[in-house]
Amino acid sequence: MSNHSSMLSEIFPEEEQSNLTDKQKKILESAIEAFSKKGYAATSTNEIAKMAGVAEGTIFRHYKTKKELLSAIVSPLLTKMVAPFILKEFKKDVFDKEYNSYSDFLRKLIENRLTFAKRNSPLLKILIQEMAFQPEFKKTFQTIFMEHIYPLFKNVIKHFKEKGELKDLPEDTIIRLTISTIVSTIITRIIILNDSQVDEEQYVSDTIQFIMSGVRSVKKE
The missing domain is CATH 1.10.10.60 (Homeodomain-like)
Incomplete structure (x- = not known):
């Protein structure tokens, strides 16, 4: 134990x-x-x-x-996840950097969250399992995301849309497609694949390629 x-x-x-x-x-x-x-x-x-x-x-x-x-x-875990120093470190590590491409941003984001998930896997399993049955947990996560992460995410997407890298889709749509894929990837890695032999670098690259295939702008010749 x-x-x-x-x-x-x-x-x-x-x-x-x-x-x-x-x-x-x-x-x-x-x-x-x-x-x-x-x-x-x-x-x-x-x-x-x-x-x-x-x-x-x-x-x-x-x-x-x-x-x-x-x-x-669960309550102390949620509190810790939104504690100022945790959010500050996440923001510094992922959002306070300049990226050459949306793909580079995605790699950093996925690697950061995978590291966090592996370090806290038993606790995250409990959260994931109970989110559907304990609405207060889900509401807390939604509040965390909308208040602290969403504005930063939206700015990143606006930046790469202006550069012509991303499709002219609403920012909310690109965020939804990106987050849903990353969350599914992390759940699969932590709960389903668990400690099985996984080429994690390839796993991350495949996830990025999948997301980009849906949001990358098709440049006209």
Whole structure:
């Protein structure tokens, strides 16, 4: 469970971790492992208690319901993902650079998000699995994207449309096509392919080629 123990450091600041009892840490670690493997609905608190080596009643002393336990994992993760320093680093690494082409921008964006996804794969599996059933999680992601990422993304697309590299499609359409493909690529890589042998450089290149085939401007001779 050591990998999942390290997940706690991804979602809880050090000072918050120090406020957790050893039993709480074991419960959270076990919940991360169980939810990421089986999903929230298919996991019982009794299973989590057995994995954590505690009585089921101990879980309910800390978390009133299984939903509250899920929120105890997901809410700090969402908060951390929108924390100023996280957004600042993402913006600096991806959007505060100049690119020769939209393809170059896509490569940087995909590689950045793949690295993040692999580092947080158990937690992201839980988020992906539960987004369809927990509307508050989906709403939070939509808010994050629209407030912090969308304006930057739109400026990048406007730039390459003005250069004549991209089709004269609405920016929203190009963003939707790009994001849906990248999200599908990351989900496939992290959840379906998992640790199988993948030529990641080729995997990224194929994704870029697929996106560009839909958005690249056809220059007239």
